[in-house]
Amino acid sequence: MSPESFDASTFDGLRPLLQRTAGGDQHAFGQLYDALSPRVYGLIYKITRDRALAEEATLETFTQIWRTAAQHTAARGNVTAWALMIARSRALDALRDRRRQTAGQEPLDELQEAADPGPGPELTAEQEWRARRVRRALATLPADQRRAVEAAYFSGLSHREVADALGEPLGTIKTRIRSGVTTLKRLLLEGQEGTV
Numbered sequence: 001m002s003p004e005s006f007d008a009s010t011f012d013g014l015r016p017l018l019q020r021t022a023g024g025d026q027h028a029f030g031q032l033y034d035a036l037s038p039r040v041y042g043l044i045y046k047i048t049r050d051r052a053l054a055e056e057a058t059l060e061t062f063t064q065i066w067r068t069a070a071q072h073t074a075a076r077g078n079v080t081a082w083a084l085m086i087a088r089s090r091a092l093d094a095l096r097d098r099r100r101q102t103a104g105q106e107p108l109d110e111l112q113e114a115a116d117p118g119p120g121p122e123l124t125a126e127q128e129w130r131a132r133r134v135r136r137a138l139a140t141l142p143a144d145q146r147r148a149v150e151a152a153y154f155s156g157l158s159h160r161e162v163a164d165a166l167g168e169p170l171g172t173i174k175t176r177i178r179s180g181v182t183t184l185k186r187l188l189l190e191g192q193e194g195t196v
Helices: 008-022 026-048 051-071 079-103 106-115 121-139 143-153 159-166 170-191
Strands: none
Touching: 008 026, 008 051, 008 079, 026 051, 026 079, 051 079, 051 143, 051 159, 121 143, 121 170, 143 159, 143 170, 159 170
């Protein structure tokens, strides 16, 4: 389902996908992600105004949807409204976490701002280039490895939490994460020579 065809009349049409997701159907979850991710990301970005924070909160939103799909009932509203409620909560959590992390740094930050106006365009461009390389390398992983790596590194879940979220044995998840990280390291090292 493309974002362009996504209107109010299709919202309840997502309920079968959510029910199949609750049963562990990864293909249905992928379809649910494709249908909802533009709206989820858009809402989170609108709240956070930070691309990296929005990407992380979007991943956390879909991890929570995967974990709690079986708990959704019609009383909670249509699937889209429920997903956007989760997204809003994850966005606000991300903002609170950021404020907590920076709360103790404000006096020092003010001193540093006086001496250093911040990263220049070269550093910003390099950081964006590195982020694109990581995303491209991540996209080349098999889907099961990519999901495990994203859950562990972008959502900050423990291996046990990843296993629970994806409904897989802990040993399988550890192997997928280890294999995925090894492949990413290789791709990123090759990328220094221009391959990624």
